[in-house]
Amino acid sequence: MAIEPPFFEKYKAILQSSANEKEKPSTVEGFEELELPLIDLSHLNLGPLERQECIEKMGQAAIEWGFFQIVNHAVPDELLNRLKQEQIKVFQQPFDKKSENNFLNLSVQSYRWGNPLATSLRNLSWSEALHISLKDISKMDEYNKLRSTIEEYAEKANFLAQRLAEYLAQNLGIKANYFQENCSPSSSSLRMNRYPPCPYPSMMFGIIPHTDTDFLTIVSQDQVGGLQLKRNGRWVSVKPNPKALVVNIGDFYQALSNGVYKSITHRVIANQETERYSAAYFYCPTYETVIESCSKPSLYKKFSFKEYREQIQKDVKATGDKVGLSRFLL
Numbered sequence: 001m002a003i004e005p006p007f008f009e010k011y012k013a014i015l016q017s018s019a020n021e022k023e024k025p026s027t028v029e030g031f032e033e034l035e036l037p038l039i040d041l042s043h044l045n046l047g048p049l050e051r052q053e054c055i056e057k058m059g060q061a062a063i064e065w066g067f068f069q070i071v072n073h074a075v076p077d078e079l080l081n082r083l084k085q086e087q088i089k090v091f092q093q094p095f096d097k098k099s100e101n102n103f104l105n106l107s108v109q110s111y112r113w114g115n116p117l118a119t120s121l122r123n124l125s126w127s128e129a130l131h132i133s134l135k136d137i138s139k140m141d142e143y144n145k146l147r148s149t150i151e152e153y154a155e156k157a158n159f160l161a162q163r164l165a166e167y168l169a170q171n172l173g174i175k176a177n178y179f180q181e182n183c184s185p186s187s188s189s190l191r192m193n194r195y196p197p198c199p200y201p202s203m204m205f206g207i208i209p210h211t212d213t214d215f216l217t218i219v220s221q222d223q224v225g226g227l228q229l230k231r232n233g234r235w236v237s238v239k240p241n242p243k244a245l246v247v248n249i250g251d252f253y254q255a256l257s258n259g260v261y262k263s264i265t266h267r268v269i270a271n272q273e274t275e276r277y278s279a280a281y282f283y284c285p286t287y288e289t290v291i292e293s294c295s296k297p298s299l300y301k302k303f304s305f306k307e308y309r310e311q312i313q314k315d316v317k318a319t320g321d322k323v324g325l326s327r328f329l330l
């Protein structure tokens with residue numbers, strides 16, 4: 001039984017009607033490959049001076065890049081490898097199985113593929129994902145060792161995300177227990193991505209350009225590469241580092257920091273030859289949490305996570321795009 005989602009059948013009409021169009025997403029030109037600012041978290045445990053320097057460097061990266069990479073993050077390589085192996089196994093399931101409503105006893109639409117609302121080449125994506133809200137984890141089927149590995153990883157990722165969020169908050173004078181009060185291990189989610197080789201890498205993306213709907217994201221990626229971010233108006237490629245996790249600021253931290261930290265648009269380009277895997281941990285507050293800028297005058301109206309999500313759902317339906325924070329500008 002075929003494991004691949006029926007991308008071609010789904011996109012055939014758009015591909016054919018767009019064959020002569022000029023609006024191709026231009027994903028194959030030579031992109032500059034950059035190393036993200038590297039934050040060595042072991043410096044937090046050296047003297048007070050090194051610690052302060054490390055926190056400031058993290059803040060500076062969040063301001064200037066919206067992205068950085070971390071080493072000595074205390075998530076064991078062995079666990080990251082195990083997560084990837086379990087991820088490979090689950091995506092090897094037949095497509096018909098993966099797309100069943102109660103796949104692994106998860107909520108409907110936990111398994112996603114391509115872009116169901118795509119209307120043009122700009123929003124075609126060649127990837128599949130298991131997007132697991134961590135409040136669902138206890139009822140998830142074990143499936144080999146997938147659930148227990150996710151549980152183990154989510155605990156470490158939550159601890160790490162909270163620490164990173166708190167260090168970043170120190171630079172802005174946000175109170176120390178803000179994240180403890182508003183986030184819980186079950187308010188976050190884990191998205192496991194698989195990017196199969198794509199026969200049309202010049203026509204579409206692995207994941208379309210987007211910003212993340214969270215405070216911050218921790219990404220574990222393999223060495224294939226393909227993650228790009230928009231920097232000073234240009235797309236640049238993130239050079240994979242086998243020892244590092246990638247961290248990026250999400251929309252909620254941009255709003256909370258009153259625009260000081262940047263939720264940067266990023267995407268993944270499609271690769272004709274090589275399959276790619278990544279796992280993104282989205283550090284999110286509870287639905288009721290109201291997000292308000294930490295300084296005045298505020299750039300953004302205050303909003304709850306619930307309102308933000310509902311607005312995204314409306315916008316995606318109407319325009320194919322999430323729109324995001326600009327909706328909440330004052």
Ligand SMILES: O=C(O)CCC(=O)C(=O)O
Nearest residue numbers: 191193221227268278280
């Ligand atoms: O695959 C990656 O490197 C990034 C994935 C991503 O941006 C996401 O899942 O939101």
Ligand SMILES: [Fe+2]
Nearest residue numbers: 210211212266
């Ligand atoms: Fe993302």
